[in-house]
Amino acid sequence: MSRKLIRFDWAMKKLLRHKANFGILEGFLSELLRFDVSIESILESESNKQDEYDKYNRVDILVRSQNNELMLVEVQNDSEIDYFHRMLFGVSKLVTEYIKEGEPYGTIKKIYSINIVYFGLGQGKDYVYEYKGEFIGLHQKDVLIPTTLQKQDFKVEKVSDIFPKYYILKVNNFNDIAKNTLDEWVYFLKNSEVKDTFKAKGLDKAKEKMRYENLTDEEKKMYDRFQENRRIEISVEYTAKLEAKQERSIEVAKTAIKKGFDSETIAELTGLSIEQVEQLRSAKD
Template structure:
């Protein structure tokens, strides 16, 4: 533990919200978004109030950049079938939370939704996915562009520049080979480790500020509890998967018994023990 850095999600909850540590998060966002990000403030929203990590195994942080953009960074450990919809809901809620009543719609700033997930979200083998919508003509396939006045008023080149931009980082798909500076950040997100040769923006600061030994004694205990809760959650999920698999094998064995197949055939197909198969025969 002494040589390893604390996890990024836990750091988001406890450490990265402090102005003195903005440079760590700025480095990560700059590498991912491919332009330099300077954080003006960390905001509160309904989605990130309170200590949600231990209960829901998730944590998020909401950033306002110096340009006024809103950047919602969320880490999710547990699989959720409706996670895509939750991404959409989170961004929609930000639009309504951060526009004042009576304020012109033109004051709405760009929103970036950055989702770091440690489960198999959707189908895909890559570890970084980027989405940015634009309007394409149904018949002519032409791109709907802003007028000159709109470009000048809002500082955009495409209509899509006004709309939310989503990123999904499927951390577990990363093969631990850092091919560029963004990969160095993905390596850290997956392994809580920064190699000496890494040069990505913000990682040197992360290496300096996110050391376990730099935590107070109370924060050390809280961090260790969070790791234990996470391990417990993973164990429970695996237990559920095993129960489902085992019940499926039992059902297959019952059907094979019903077909009159012998124990040896059933054992080979299901890997159940002969005693388990005999018990099933007696209970049918």
């Protein structure tokens, strides 16, 4: 048995910023990063800004852990061709914002960029991607490693431990078969459901705190509006795709008519009805 819960991105905006609910986000981060995360505080981020329609196409939350690391969690619903670049910009901005003037560069905090996307970002069949940056010798093919002093001073084993870590969760690629606790989280992110058999950290709290019936009347109105906005946007996008497909079919049909194809063949090639093809033929005449 599973229970339908409110969406994670809306909860990021309204619920997960409260200290009483930190355990949900701590659980997700712990399962993804494979070490226990304790949240010290939620910092100001772009998603705190209310827009006129409150659509939540994109929402982010910035976490400071008790180990003084910064973790930027972002949910993106709409396709963006330059999303990789925005990931880079977001992390670069954090690097510069959270080092005080005059401080040594070694005080820059470790940054994790976690991106949950509901569109086809890049080409890849997996649903969880981790960026592991290393410096590889062009000639010797060796991996550049820190000196002993750097290892001791910065408490790292690899140069990549110093640099930001990027994670991408392509939620729509997930096949809904949860084979481990991280999969259980991805299942929840995709379906807004937590099965009774799930054991992942934080999901028990999500199942308790993120029930629709637990929202206040005002929160229910806001969430209903959010869901309606999403439905309208999906419908508009779907309609636009159909119209674009129809236009392409018409152009192909016109070309085929010019080349002397019969109406039955054109209809089969384009998906148009024979009547539509005949109308195009008549308009041409």
